[in-house]
Amino acid sequence: MxxxxxxxxxxxxxxxxxxxxxxxxxxxxxxxxxxxxxxxxxxxASSMKNMNAVSYYVSKDSENRMDRSRFAATDAEKISNANAQPLGIQMFTLKNKKSDKKLDVTMMTVNPEQFLMPSVTEGKTISKSSKNEVVADITLQKEGAKLGDELYDENTKTTLKIVGFTENQTYSHTPTVIMNNNSWYSIFGGKENAGFNAIALSDTHASTKADVKDAIKDGKFVEKDALIKTIPGYxxxxxxxxxxxxxxxxxxxxxxxxxxxxxxxxxxxxxxxxxxxxxxxxxxxxxxxxxxxxxxxxxxxxxxxxxxxxxxxxxxxxxxxxxxxxxxxxxxxxxxxxxxxxxxxxxxxxxxxxxxxxxxxx
Known part of the structure; x- marks a missing residue:
């Protein structure tokens, strides 16, 4: 045959x-x-796909969209479980002080010493106590950004310094700029005015979920894949x-x-x-x-x-x-x-x- x-x-x-x-x-x-x-x-959605989290706790009325979810920073910080970390995401337009070029980015706040922080491929990482230092996605280099460049937000009069670059960290077709919570609070005028969009969980254990619910009542748990699908345009x-x-x-x-x-x-x-x-x-x-x-x-x-x-x-x-x-x-x-x-x-x-x-x- x-x-x-x-x-x-x-x-x-x-x-x-x-x-x-x-x-x-x-x-x-x-x-x-x-x-x-x-x-x-x-x-x-590479930042969400590559994030070391399996599910998220978001507002009940958010329709599973992270940009519509908000928790007060004072409530989120009551969570003591190491497997649950606050996550803040906000889109900004920053100006590179060196070139005066405006850059559309997604600002993201995480605890640099916990599971949400991505690895740095160039430069250095940020610490929990560093002030206004950020790690940016490497795609920002296509816009002319380099290590040591300062990014300025005209609305909040905040200057952020790029100390490192990471890879595969984009959100809604924009590079992410990752900072610690102290820098996040300074942008929004203090902890009392700041908020987080979600609580990221590295496991789905009942004890972890219980700790999150005890700290924040008005929320629900959503799997990562379901949350990714609600990113605008995805x-x-x-x-x-x-x-x-x-x-x-x-x-x-x-x-x-x-x-x-x-x-x-x-x-x-x-x-x-x-x-x-x-x-x-x-x-x-x-x-x-x-x-x-x-x-x-x-x-x-x-x-x-x-x-x-x-x-x-x-x-x-x-x-x-x-x-x-x-x-x-x-x-x-x-x-x-x-x-x-x-x-x-x-x-x-x-x-x-x-x-x-x-x-x-x-």
Whole structure:
């Protein structure tokens, strides 16, 4: 069966190359859109995705949106459990004093000595007692920011100094600027006026939840994935791109099915002759499906390689992430689609008449 399949592919190589190119281009488009969807998701919520927390405590009336949740700082600081830490998030426009360039950022306050603080890749980290020192996401460097630069907030007349950079810490398509609670309080005019958006939990133990509820009554626990989906624009972006992917796969079913059907129809005479010399339907169908499997694996494999290379040469400003696990899932879906399209065309093999084929051969 394998020998027959390979010989036919070799003999009609131009025909199979053309079909392979179609599958390659469809698969490449699926993988590229998948990479863009994954890149946009990371750009919108990487700070939350990479945060060492499993769930969050937010206001009951917040509709699971962190930007609509608020707890008084004086209440949040009553929590003594090390597995529950206050988290503050607020979008600001800061001015780089060195270049006078305005920067849209998301300010985030955490306890630098606890589980919410991300690792620093350049410079130094901040301490619990440091004053107006911050660690910024490395994407801020694209805007010209460097270590030692001072960021000024015109509304609160606060100056923040960049002492370190971190990676994969963006929120709502803006780089995060991470500070300690003392700096957070100074921006909002003291602890009495400041607040936190959520309480992040590093575990879901009953004792941890009880300690949080004892300190703050009017709230509810929300899982990380549910909270990420409520980030403004996140769900709309992902739904749109996933719909495009779904339509691409549906289109691939019809396109590939039509090509395999036409190709099978063209070989009806050959199938009839093979039946006349003893070939069974099972053998002929298996040979056809094997050809499609080989063609699909090669084409999808080349498309995966193309998507990987594309990520390496793509400009840094384009949010594209090559997630090999996700790519394999879509690749598997396309392989199934190709086999289903080919299976639809095998009805022509069953209907092939040996006597009619022999008559045509005369």
């Amino acid at each position: 394998l020998s027959l399949s390979l010989k036919e592919i070799k003999f009609f190589k131009l025909r199979y190359i053309l079909i392979g190119f179609i599958l390659f281009f469809v698969a490449s488009l699926v993988f590229i859109i998948s990479g863009l969807a994954n890149g946009l998701a990371n750009d919108n 769900e709309a972006e992902q739904s749109s791109l996933m719909m495009m992917l779904a339509f691409l796969i549906v289109i691939a079913v019809f396109v590939l099915g039509a090509f395999f059907y036409i190709m099978t129809i063209q070989k009806v005479n050959q199938f009839g002759i093979l039946k006349a010399i003893g070939a069974k339907n099972k053998f002929l169908i298996g040979s056809t499906m094997l050809q499609v499997f080989i063609l699909s694996v090669v084409s999808i494999g080349l498309a995966i390689g193309f998507a990987f290379v594309l990520q390496q040469i793509m400009p840094n400003g384009i949010p594209f992430v090559f997630d090999f696990k996700l790519i394999l899932q879509f690749g598997g879906a396309l392989l199934v689609v190709s086999l289903l399209g080919a299976l639809f065309s095998t009805t022509s093999i069953v209907k092939a008449d040996p006597l009619q084929a022999m008559g045509r051969a005369e």
